[in-house]
Amino acid sequence: MYELSLIALITPLVGGLLAGLIGSKVNKSFTHWITTLGIFISFSISCWILVEVFLNPSLFLNQNIYEWMSIAGFNFKAGILIDHLTVSMMAVVTFISLMVHIYSIGYMHDDPGYHRFFCYISLFTFAMLLLVMSNNLLQLFFGWEGVGLMSYLLIGFWYKKESAIQANFKAFIVNRVGDMGLLLGIAVIFSIIGSLDYQTIFNSSTELVKAKISITNGYSVSAITLACLLLFFGAMGKSAQMPLHVWLPDSMEGPTPISALIHAATMVTAGVYMVARMSPLFELSSVALSVVLIVGATTALCAGLLGIVMCDIKRIIAYSTISQLGYMMVAAGVSAYSASVFHLMTHAFFKSLLFLAAGSVIIALHHEQDIRKMGGLKQYMPITYLAALIGSLSLIGFPGFAGFFSKDALIEAVAHSSTVGSEFAYYCVLIGVFVTALYTFRFLFMVFHGQTRFKGGEQIKESSWVILIPLILLSIPSILIAWPTFGVLVFGDFFSDSIRQISSYELFGFEYQSPLSFLIHSFSGPVIYLSVIGIFAAWVGYIKKPELPYKISNQFTTIHRVLVNKFYFDHFYENVIAKNTAKLGSAFWKFGDIKIIDDFLVNGTAIRIQKLSTITKKMQTGYIYHYALMMVIGLSLLLAWVIIKS
Amino acid sequence: MAFIEIIFYVFSSILVLTSLGVILFKNPVYSAISLILSFITSAALWLLLQAEFLAIVLILVYVGAVMVLFLFVVMMLNISDVIRTSRFNKIAPFALFIGLIIVGELITLIWIRSDQFSMTSSPISVLDTSVGNTTLLGTALFTDYLYSFEIAGFILLLAIVVSISLTLRRREGLKRQIVSEQVNIDPTKRMKLVDLKSEKN
Amino acid sequence: MLALQSYLTLAAIVFAIGVMGIIINRKNIIILLMCTELLLLAVNFNFIAFSYFNQDITGQIFVFFILTVAAAEAAIGLAILVVLYRNKDSIDVQELQTLRE
Numbered sequence: 001m002y003e004l005s006l007i008a009l010i011t012p013l014v015g016g017l018l019a020g021l022i023g024s025k026v027n028k029s030f031t032h033w034i035t036t037l038g039i040f041i042s043f044s045i046s047c048w049i050l051v052e053v054f055l056n057p058s059l060f061l062n063q064n065i066y067e068w069m070s071i072a073g074f075n076f077k078a079g080i081l082i083d084h085l086t087v088s089m090m091a092v093v094t095f096i097s098l099m100v101h102i103y104s105i106g107y108m109h110d111d112p113g114y115h116r117f118f119c120y121i122s123l124f125t126f127a128m129l130l131l132v133m134s135n136n137l138l139q140l141f142f143g144w145e146g147v148g149l150m151s152y153l154l155i156g157f158w159y160k161k162e163s164a165i166q167a168n169f170k171a172f173i174v175n176r177v178g179d180m181g182l183l184l185g186i187a188v189i190f191s192i193i194g195s196l197d198y199q200t201i202f203n204s205s206t207e208l209v210k211a212k213i214s215i216t217n218g219y220s221v222s223a224i225t226l227a228c229l230l231l232f233f234g235a236m237g238k239s240a241q242m243p244l245h246v247w248l249p250d251s252m253e254g255p256t257p258i259s260a261l262i263h264a265a266t267m268v269t270a271g272v273y274m275v276a277r278m279s280p281l282f283e284l285s286s287v288a289l290s291v292v293l294i295v296g297a298t299t300a301l302c303a304g305l306l307g308i309v310m311c312d313i314k315r316i317i318a319y320s321t322i323s324q325l326g327y328m329m330v331a332a333g334v335s336a337y338s339a340s341v342f343h344l345m346t347h348a349f350f351k352s353l354l355f356l357a358a359g360s361v362i363i364a365l366h367h368e369q370d371i372r373k374m375g376g377l378k379q380y381m382p383i384t385y386l387a388a389l390i391g392s393l394s395l396i397g398f399p400g401f402a403g404f405f406s407k408d409a410l411i412e413a414v415a416h417s418s419t420v421g422s423e424f425a426y427y428c429v430l431i432g433v434f435v436t437a438l439y440t441f442r443f444l445f446m447v448f449h450g451q452t453r454f455k456g457g458e459q460i461k462e463s464s465w466v467i468l469i470p471l472i473l474l475s476i477p478s479i480l481i482a483w484p485t486f487g488v489l490v491f492g493d494f495f496s497d498s499i500r501q502i503s504s505y506e507l508f509g510f511e512y513q514s515p516l517s518f519l520i521h522s523f524s525g526p527v528i529y530l531s532v533i534g535i536f537a538a539w540v541g542y543i544k545k546p547e548l549p550y551k552i553s554n555q556f557t558t559i560h561r562v563l564v565n566k567f568y569f570d571h572f573y574e575n576v577i578a579k580n581t582a583k584l585g586s587a588f589w590k591f592g593d594i595k596i597i598d599d600f601l602v603n604g605t606a607i608r609i610q611k612l613s614t615i616t617k618k619m620q621t622g623y624i625y626h627y628a629l630m631m632v633i634g635l636s637l638l639l640a641w642v643i644i645k646s
Numbered sequence: 647m648a649f650i651e652i653i654f655y656v657f658s659s660i661l662v663l664t665s666l667g668v669i670l671f672k673n674p675v676y677s678a679i680s681l682i683l684s685f686i687t688s689a690a691l692w693l694l695l696q697a698e699f700l701a702i703v704l705i706l707v708y709v710g711a712v713m714v715l716f717l718f719v720v721m722m723l724n725i726s727d728v729i730r731t732s733r734f735n736k737i738a739p740f741a742l743f744i745g746l747i748i749v750g751e752l753i754t755l756i757w758i759r760s761d762q763f764s765m766t767s768s769p770i771s772v773l774d775t776s777v778g779n780t781t782l783l784g785t786a787l788f789t790d791y792l793y794s795f796e797i798a799g800f801i802l803l804l805a806i807v808v809s810i811s812l813t814l815r816r817r818e819g820l821k822r823q824i825v826s827e828q829v830n831i832d833p834t835k836r837m838k839l840v841d842l843k844s845e846k847n
Numbered sequence: 848m849l850a851l852q853s854y855l856t857l858a859a860i861v862f863a864i865g866v867m868g869i870i871i872n873r874k875n876i877i878i879l880l881m882c883t884e885l886l887l888l889a890v891n892f893n894f895i896a897f898s899y900f901n902q903d904i905t906g907q908i909f910v911f912f913i914l915t916v917a918a919a920e921a922a923i924g925l926a927i928l929v930v931l932y933r934n935k936d937s938i939d940v941q942e943l944q945t946l947r948e
Contacts, residue, residue: 624879625870628869628870629744632744632748632869632870635748636744636747636751639748640751642755643758654849658857661861662857662861662864665860665864665865668868668881668882668885669871669878677877678881684861685888688892691857692892692895695896695899696899697895697899700911704914711918712884712917716921716925719925723928723932737870738871741867741870741871745870746863748866749863752859756859757852760851783907783911786904786905786908787911798911798912801915801916801919802919804919805918805922806922812929813926815933
């Protein structure tokens with residue numbers, strides 16, 4: 001199994017490198033075949049391991065591949081950890097990646113950067129697999145940075161577009177802010193435990209609880225709280241939690257398959273994965289859990305609100321992603337890590353489905369992304385419509401769909417939780433459910449129903465099969481994935497070898513019997529009714545009375561303006577942080593660099609040496625007898641010293 | 647005893663005077679001759695210290711070879727203008743001062759440290775008189791100090807090579823044999839075969 | 848009675864004269880070389896005196912080597928001097944200032 005998992009890890013890398021290095025020398029079909037084949041092998045192996053794991057739950061692999069370096073008694077190793085969490089993530093990542101590869105063959109067909117694109121997404125998959133399969137924090141950090149780098153390259157894929165360059169820059173910088181937190185968190189753990197290996201860290205986590213780290217004189221915090229908060233700060237950057245979410249909507253500048261792969265299914269979930277992986281630590285710090293909970297809940301609600309007012313088809317889905325990531329964090333915050341990971345998986349399916357459907361629409365309309373210029377596409381693109389409908393229903397948690405189970409389970413967990421801030425979180429996620437339904441169906445109605453608002457309607461036709469096949473393949477798990485797996489993954493002890501798990505009764509407050517009974521049970525809660533109200537509101541607002549939203553927005557201009565300006569986060573960052581940083585930087589540059597370093601240290605040294613040497617130069621007459629005289633004076637002084645000493 | 651003391655004081659006075667002469671004469675030829683004289687007096691004094699071989703060597707090597715070389719160079723170089731100018735200048739009093747300080751310091755050191763010299767106060771017949779000084783020196787030199795001796799020989803060889811290579815001068819326009827060119831000559835460049843048509847008549 | 852100190856004092860005087868010669872002399876580089884010989888002579892004096900009074904032949908061996916090296920030094924020094932004179936047409940110490948640049 002060790003060799004197989006190595007192969008699964010390496011094939012995307014090999015495929016990506018081959019496509020990038022020699023792809024453009026051969027031809028397009030070579031590029032997409034080699035990369036798709038690489039991912040396919042990886043996917044098959046992941047599935048095989050998954051099946052093995054289901055058959056034999058005790059299967060577990062934790063092996064170091066080689067020692068990377070050894071400094072002062074600390075060993076840094078690269079290794080593979082295969083447990084249930086890893087296997088699930090591997091399967092999801094490779095499956096979505098495979099779908100995106102196939103989809104991209106059609107979507108990127110005419111793009112001049114075809115080879116580059118396939119190289120990037122394969123390498124991205126490699127980095128993500130590296131992150132997921134790592135058995136220590138250093139390798140996780142490596143994969144973390146790897147996906148960050150590839151996302152930077154992919155957002156700026158169309159590097160001639162000014163906005164794309166700005167967006168990838170923004171994504172990179174915001175991610176750096178989060179990464180700093182992650183790195184500091186790793187450093188805190190390393191400084192106390194002295195190892196980065198997961199197993200070692202979890203085994204000696206009591207040391208972290210005991211240790212104190214003093215911040216200022218007389219004020220110290222518990223190391224575990226500090227470490228968890230810093231790690232979560234890293235997760236906030238990668239998983240786009242408020243207030244570090246600003247990069248994700250802008251990252252929609254990249255090609256749509258990328259939005260599906262990176263910004264819905266895989267990279268942004270790295271933060272959630274990391275929190276789940278570090279759950280034995282997070283469990284030990286109630287402060288960190290509360291912070292996770294509150295940040296997640298706030299993000300879930302606020303990002304959803306923003307989704308209502310956006311007009312760009314991809315940005316709506318992007319805000320929806322942020323909101324759903326907030327849900328996952330909420331679940332982690334109430335210790336329902338399995339629900340969090342399960343939502344991560346279902347979300348990966350239906351969100352990439354939605355993105356790919358949106359991509360299908362975009363390409364049919366010749367790169368038109370404004371939903372105000374769409375509408376009535378249902379009759380032109382029936383399969384895409386169906387896919388989008390399935391994705392939407394799954395997203396809002398319509399009973400029976402995959403999203404329903406995952407979301408309902410985590411809301412149940414929040415309702416039953418007693419973590420500090422869980423009441424606030426509960427109301428946030430409940431309103432969030434309504435908001436989700438509203439913006440999802442607003443998107444669906446405005447794109448596919450109602451009046452046609454675009455030009456040249458007759459030429460619109462359904463996309464090609466290479467685009468539709470991934471949609472169909474993704475639709476299936478979006479509906480059905482929860483039925484066989486829900487009980488085992490969320491309520492069973494499937495993840496018990498990797499995630500710190502509390503008994504399901506303690507977590508959810510009721511005994512689980514079967515998916516059907518869970519379905520029936522949910523009708524006693526408010527969640528379903530809220531989403532139905534949301535759909536109804538969307539129907540009223542965008543089908544029945546299309547003028548109503550304008551009236552409302554005119555009524556509440558202040559709120560509308562705040563929402564349209566995305567809570568002024570961007571303004572704040574740009575005007576306060578970026579400008580002041582620039583000012584600070586220029587102050588450092590003008591004073592620190594030019595005055596101190598250049599004038600005083602660098603040139604100043606030269607000038608002072610020159611001045612000094614003009615004085616000492618006079619001593620160097622070049623006359624032999626002067627040098628001899630100096631020698632003789634030295635000799636006489638030496639003799640004098642000897643005499644005085646004796 | 648008294649005789650030896652008289653010899654010592656006479657010769658040491660001559661040594662000091664001739665040494666002063668070396669640095670005070672305007673004419674370098676006089677200086678050189680003065681230096682020769684100081685070497686000879688030194689050799690006499692070394693005889694008092696029973697270093698007969700070295701005394702002879704000093705006269706043979708120094709007076710006979712080195713000083714002749716000095717005189718040779720002095721006379722070879724055209725330095726008549728140097729002779730006329732005085733060698734004294736404004737730094738002379740300072741040099742005298744430094745010299746006196748060094749002398750003072752050395753003598754102080756010699757006399758206050760005299761108790762530390764592990765010397766026999768009566769140095770009569772230090773070395774075995776039955777064996778000559780030359781034999782004694784030779785025995786030590788060719789046994790314990792053989793390697794040093796070889797190195798010394800090598801240094802002399804080096805001195806020869808260096809002196810020659812420094813002063814060797816190739817004048818332009820001299821016709822001389824260059825062996826390497828003769829050996830490395832290419833026969834095809836020397837000889838040319840020409841086909842000549844025989845005239846028919 | 849002649850003590851070791853007498854010889855050492857004599858050597859010290861000769862040494863000091865050599866030092867003074869080096870400092871005073873500003874015209875002729877040959878005199879510098881001669882003063883070096885004087886310094887070496889003074890040192891040799893010390894060695895031989897110690898050798899005699901310590902009853903140890905090693906001092907004389909050392910003098911032997913010093914004489915060798917001094918001879919070599921004189922030969923090379925004079926050769927350099929000849930080359931110098933050939934190039935600069937002078938052996939004036941005051942003109943030998945190129946080291947300054």
